[in-house]
Amino acid sequence: MTQFLAQLPVLPIIIPLIAAPLTMLLPARALKGRIPCLFATLVSWIAFAASAAILHSVATAGPISYHMGDFAPPIGIEYRIDLANALVLTLVSGVAALAFPFSYASIRAEIDDHQLSMFYAMALIAMVGLLGVVITGDAFNVFVFVEISSLSTYALVALGARRDRRALTASFNYLVMGTIGATFFVIGLGLLYQATGTLNMADLKIQLAGRDNPMVEAGFAFILVGMGLKAAMFPMHLWMPNAYAHAPSAVAVFLAATSTKVAVYVIIRFTYTVIGADFDFAGAAFEYLIAPLAVMGMFFASIVAIFQDNLKRMLAYSSVGQIGYMLLGISFGTEQGLAASLVHLFNHGLMKGALFMAAAAVAFRVGSETCDGFRGLARRMPWTAAAFIIAALSLVGVPGTIGFISKWQLLSAAFDSGRAWAGFLIVASSLLSVIYMGRVVELMTLAPAPDASAAVREAPLSMLVPMAILVAANIYFGLSTELTVDLAERAATSLMGAAR
Amino acid sequence: MDLLAFAIERYNYWIFITLMMMGLFIVIARGNLIKKMIGLNVFQTSVFIYYISIGKIAGGTAPIYLPEDLKARMAHGGDHAPLPGKDAIGAGAIRVDESLHGGAGFAGNDLQSLAGKAAPPEGAALHSAPEGAANDILAAPPLTIEDHAGAAGAAADLAKAAAEIVYSNPLPHVLILTAIVVGIATTAVGLALIVRIREAYGTIEEDELEAADDIAEFGYVPSKRGLPEQRAGA
Structure with a gap:
């Protein structure tokens, strides 16, 4: 049991990630497509249970640091969970746990039957991506998970095409904007990496201390703009109304409740955990630009x-x-x-x-x-x-x-x-x-x-x-x-x- | 003049910035969706080049662990360094061990010693950061990439000797391999969407797509831009 609990932080990621391709193999037409829906619902409930357990553990026993593959943090990938991510983690998995059963009736009316298994596989991957962004303590890992969730989201939005062909153009615009945002984020990470030689968020914080130079500032600016795009921060919101309006209704439920919030969380994380209060420019950026x-x-x-x-x-x-x-x-x-x-x-x-x-x-x-x-x-x-x-x-x-x-x-x-x-x-x-x-x-x-x-x-x-x-x-x-x-x-x- | 040298030494960044701006411009300015995708690709590729160039060390080799070789070198110690004034290489060999764990820091330190520069680790602003050292070596005359390619006498020998122990920082390269995969996936999804758009609308020009949507929604085109006759249905 303790062995199992030690692996708890990785469960909300690993279980849906393995379940997603399996979902794709489930029969879409048998039993009115209930099998993939039930399976995905079950998986999302497991993820939610794990997230709630993590939240409880963090709230009572303090932050968790999970070392992926048992490689020690600055080199290996660390899942570092404090209250901030545990809260967002619970929100994302909780909404997913409700959105999956909800989606069944709605999505069956809006997409072709044979797409159902694919739909639930993609929805699970989108969920994994968002959960991963929240849970990870490694800066580059954030990018990977952002792209995992974004790529499946583009496809999910485009599924609205059977009802309204504008879903296709909305999805394409989302893809272009989302990719620009993610790429900006990577440029920012590259600059921070070049300044410090590390990608672990906690380590970045230590290495960045006292290095208030233009490279770090540019890195922060790139990260802020990139994640601002993902978060639909005004005036970079233009992709969002169309994407949500034309996506299948069930997809809009999940995305609206989670995806932009996760991007806001990343902004919070990078501002406070990575850059920190040492840096005047972060404060200035918020005072004169963000506000x-x-x-x-x-x-x-x-x-x-x-x-x-x-x-x-x-x-x-x-x-x-x-x-x-x-x-x-x-x-x-x-x-x-x-x-x-x-x-x-x-x-x-x-x-x-x-x-x-x-x-x-x-x-x-x-x-x-x-x-x-x-x-x-x-x-x-x-x-x-x-x-x-x-x-x-x-x-x-x-x-x-x-x-x-x-x-x-x-x-x-x-x-x-x-x-x-x-x-x-x-x-x-x-x-x-x-x-x-x-x-x-x-x-x-x-x-x-x-x-x-x-x-x-x-x-x-x-x-x-x-x-x-x-x-x-x-x-x-x-x-x-x-x-x-x-x-x-x-x-x-x-x-x-x-x-x- | 110094400024010019400063700018030229960092030519890899100029390539990156130029490509990035070209890519962004294509994405924004072109109405054809395929051209947009290509612009997006150029934009992403520029970031790949940026990452690759920050990890690259002139004369550096792929970071492959060679235990016997390493042991032999450890036995020789500092004597192994074949060129005067480059004893740092011996030190580098010993540090190889660390490099397996901490590519970033290792690359930086070694580079600085190789370049024969006594740059203090916490030195002046931007480029004294460990990875910034890649530029130091690019700047150091005997070790530029061109020289290596041209196999110019001593420089080539040095590069060869250095190649035995100096590793390019593998981490940015690995990171960018991931980003390349992501980029391919994005391109594939984008192109698939374009195919579907073409099926649904019969065009992939952005102006015409907007006009078709406007006709479908309002029955006319509110933003008259002298467009050709639209195919409203599909």
Whole structure:
């Protein structure tokens, strides 16, 4: 048992990685394609269980350092897990564990049957990539995992082509932008490597100490731009709305809840663990570059979201704005700001997951992804509508939901660090989210249903249950902040402590 | 003049930057999707060249472990160094052992000694960093790559002697092998997408694709750019 536990950190990676090619071999047509779905679901649950165990172990016993192949860290690849990655790890695997069972009904309607095994194999690989990015303590390993997840994501987005051929161009644009982002990241790593001769994050931190030279600065800039592209940081977000809007609904659920958050996590990791507080330029970059861009993203993306007709595209633009909140939190450069950022990263994953699930359920039953499809939905699909409304309230930041917790954290971080302007801007942009979410909620509750309403039934249980769990999480973590806020604060303390 | 020499010594970076900018420009400026892919490839290749060049040591060999050879050299110790003023080579041989574990640091140290430069490890800004030392050796007259290729007398001998013990830093090369694989996979996925786009739209010109999408969505092209007649359906 102890032998097994010693290998725990690698399980969330290795199990899905081995399972993915096996999934591809499973029969796609037998039993209505349930076999690959069930298998992938099982694997994602194992990954989630392992992640939760890791989180528990890290929270109680401190950071874990796992040596891949038993090679000692600076040379070998190290999986270094502290609270920050454990939290994101749990988010990613948790959303995956819900998205896989959810996807079954939705994806069967949207892609060809014979593609089902391939779809689940790719989805598992995308999950492995994201988990790997989060778990690893080796800088180049981050790039490899980013590309593993990106490559499968391109294919997943392109699967939407049967419904809408624009998925192909969206996927192609995502591929071009994503590759540029990843390549920038590699250039940055190369510069840091050239400056230090190491790729281990903890070792990089030690080697970089006191080496504030243009090469390191350029390396950091490349990493920031590269990961900013992946995180859809304004103004590098252009690939995202189309990719999410045209991807199959189930794919959008998983990606929206996880992929950009993971990129934000990488930015946090490199800023605090690798570069650290010794370097003025990192602070300056956040003060004069990231903070203004984050604020612009909050407003610009929210305003664009108001005018979107396609619901998924609207949610994607809303994500760009929400990424702005996270980056704004990081840019404060205080422990509180970082904690708020981590909390929002976690919470936003939960609420966007729930919103995209509701959108997917509507697309599945009504067959429409425009806001019009939500007309009179409260009477036709009451559970889905209720889920959407709760998640929307959460996005706006109503007390009792997780959105309120993250906004509260952000606001207090803003005021405590003497940035009252940021506080007001956060509130102002939240009002914009009231407009774009309120528009849809109004259509759902007050607008009369179109004539064809008789034919529309509530979404199947396989969709409702994961959606309900996510919505319950939205409320649970909004009332009981022990897990998220306390852990995020401790994670922020350790990140800041490491940075010094 | 010094500045010029400084710039020329680092010609590998100029190649990298030029290629990178060319690649990015092609990606941004070209409307044809295939050309975009090629631009993306050029861009990625520039990064490969960058990584390869930071690990390369003039006269350095592939890092292959030769136990007997190593033992023999250890026995000879410093006497083995065949050229005056290059005793550092002997020291290098002993350090080979370390190199197997820490390629990066080893390459840097050896290079500095080989180049006959007494550059302190923590020296001036950029290029005193271990890997930066690759440039020192490129700059050192008897050891430039060209000389090695041209087999010019003593330089060639030195390079040969050095080749027995000086290893190129393998790590960047291994890293970039991974990146090359990733690049190939990206290209393959990109080209596959282009094939599908061509099947669905009948064109791979970006302007025409946008126009086709606009016609499908709005029934007309909002951004008039004097395009040829569109094939809206597919």
